[in-house]
Amino acid sequence: MRREDDFQERRKHIANLTDEELYNRFWELTAQVVDPLLELGRKNTTPSVERAVLLRMGISSLDTQKIVEGCMDRGLMAHGTGHVVYKLSKEKSISIREAGEMLAQGKCWDEAAALFK
Numbered sequence: 001m002r003r004e005d006d007f008q009e010r011r012k013h014i015a016n017l018t019d020e021e022l023y024n025r026f027w028e029l030t031a032q033v034v035d036p037l038l039e040l041g042r043k044n045t046t047p048s049v050e051r052a053v054l055l056r057m058g059i060s061s062l063d064t065q066k067i068v069e070g071c072m073d074r075g076l077m078a079h080g081t082g083h084v085v086y087k088l089s090k091e092k093s094i095s096i097r098e099a100g101e102m103l104a105q106g107k108c109w110d111e112a113a114a115l116f117k
Contacts, residue, residue, distance in 0.1 A: 041080070042078045042079075042080075045077060045078075045080065047068045047072070050064075050071070050081040051064040051065065051068055051081075053080065053082040054068070054081055054082055054085065054100065057086075057096050059085065060101075062104075063101060064081075066103070066104040067084075067085065067100060067103050068081055070103055070104075070109055076112070076113060076116060079116050084103070084112050084115075084116070085099050085100050085103065087115045087116075088103065088108060088111065091111065091115060092108070092111075
């Protein structure tokens with residue numbers, strides 16, 4: 001079966017855009033796809049899901065529960081526990097594992113929470 005080539009017809013609405021306009025259009029469309037997924041995740045996450053995310057980030061299973069509880073206590077669950085650990089690691093220029101260990105030990109929670117204000 002041969003597909004009819006309709007590329008020129010389908011691209012008419014973007015044919016006159018500059019590279020910068022195409023770039024911006026790409027990210028606008030990407031946001032339209034991703035934003036509802038992020039919102040769904042914010043509204044429907046669970047401690048179990050958040051622990052699974054942390055495990056996949058290389059955080060020890062013993063530390064995941066402490067981090068999830070810390071996020072719940074501070075109202076950070078909507079941001080995602082993995083995001084909290086990631087942002088703290090970037091802020092302090094340390095590894096994700098080190099950031100997770102610090103949070104599990106009860107350290108840097110105020111600093112982590114401030115990253116989401």
